[in-house]
Amino acid sequence: MNTTSNSIRPFRIDVAQGEIDDLRARLAGTRWPQELPGVGWSRGVPTSYLRRIAEYWQGAYDWRAAEERLNELPQFLTEIDGQQLHFAHIRSEEPGARPLLMVHGWPSSFAEFSRIVGPLTDPVAYGGRAEDAVHLVLPSIPGFGFSPLAESGRGDLLRVASAFAELMTRLGYDRFLAQGTDAGAGIVGLLPMVAPGRVIATHVNGPAPAPFGPPLDASALSGRERERAEAFNAWQQDGTGYLAIQSTRPQTLSYGLTDSPVAQLAWIIEKFREWTDPAAELPEDAVDLDDLLTLVSLYWFGELGWSSAHSLAEGMETFRRFAPSAAEAPTGDEAPAEGGWEMPPMPPASVAVFAADMSVRSAVDPYGAVGTWNEYEVGGHFPAMEAPEVLVADIRSAFRGA
Incomplete structure (x- = not known):
């Protein structure tokens, strides 16, 4: 990898007042669509609610x-292979703390994790044990946060994983733990391949079956597995519109999201x-509304609607390209993957499944590579915001002894 500069520069968020005033003016001048009576959320966000x-x-x-x-989170910028990367780096005061790379997904950012920074870096203050402490690294995927897309191809998940491995090297972390959600889970899954021997253990939450793959045979399952399979099949039919347009026509979508x-x-x-x-009727019943609007504001001020859409499109290309080779080398021992390279040994892997997730183990872990699989009846796609105590406890448990 061509790393043109190893410099790491401090960074602070400082949105110009003119941009805030412009946001308020645009909101005040919104041209609102009409709303058909009786359809509720079945066709998208109701005008009455969004207003x-x-x-x-x-x-x-x-x-x-x-x-x-x-x-309050120490933030930095660095350039890796011609791409600016933004990240937060919070060091624990515990002498035995280990580094943890934690990667967000879509539609999110590093800010999703802001309220679990304390419990992870200073566990004793939050009822944990000193040996659970981590030095936390929260990078922004290219196209998200303050990592603007430098050019086409920067959303390739293999390229992102390589850049994040280089980031950990620059921070002085030879070996590290890794955790991810959504696209971040995909990046975490690739890290042991692009940085063999460096990942101590991995933890992901809410992995789902291939979105554009065949429907699952729910009749062959039972209990929660069957319920999640049925939910996944229904989502394939009714819930993938956002993914189809972002992964095929991101630029066309970008105009509305940017304007x-x-x-x-x-x-x-x-x-x-x-x-x-699922127990939450409205978004603000599941997460703090101000925290949700902070995520949306980061997208607005950073003009991330277009860049995150392009990043997702390129990430999906990586997924489609990589999925066949993953199936050909399920054990990670000696079987050659597509292209002739060998799959390196995989580190211990853990999964947390929350109430809204569509994680069907037989579909996402058909070869039993995941050592720990925990399911919870609360939370969903954004557990750091919805069920932070549960997520933190599961992460601590997953990495304890690794």
Whole structure:
């Protein structure tokens, strides 16, 4: 990998007041669509609901307070292989702390993890044990956060995994733990391949079967496995529209997401309605509304609607390219993968499945590579925001003794 500069520069979020004023003006000037009676959420986010949230975003939400809270996390920029990478790096004061690379997914950012930084880096203060402490590295995937896409191809998950491995090298971490969600889970799964022997153990939450693969045979399953398979099959039929357009026509979608904050809000909040704890009726019942609007604001101010869509499209290309070779080398021992290279030995792997997840073990772990598989009846796609105590406890347990 060509690493043109090893410099690491401090970074602080500082959105210009003019951009905040422009956001409020755009929200105030929104041209709202009509709403058909009786359809509720079945055809997308209802106008009556989104209008209420947009009014709160415009008048009551305090971006400056959110900015100040995020800036409590030490943040940095570095350039790897011509791509600017943004990351937060929080070192634990515990002498035995180990490094943990934690990778977000879509539609999210490093900010999703802000409220679990303390429990992970200072576990004793939160009822944990000193040996659970980690030095936390929270990178922004290219196209997200403050890692702007430098060029086409930067969303390739193999390339991202290699860049993150180089980032850990620059921070002085030869070996490290890795955790991820959504696209971050895919990157974490590739890290042991691009950095053999360096990943101590992995933990992911909510892995789902291949979105554009065949439906699952739910009749062959029972209990929660069957319920999740049925949910996955229903999602394939009714819930993949966002993925189809982002992975095929990201530029066309980009105009609305870049020009209209309400479009960006709707694009993200729909997923918080569909992917969070099923017991929560509305997104703000599952997560703190201000935290949700902080994520949306990061997308708006950073113009991430277009870049995250392109990043996702390229990530899906990686998935399609890699999936056949993964099937050909299931054990990770000596079987050659596509292209002639050998799959290196895999580190211990753990999975946490939350209530809204569609994780069917027989589909996502057909060869029994996952050592620990825990299922919970709370939370969903954003457990660091929905069920932080449960996620932190599962991460501690997964990495204890690794």
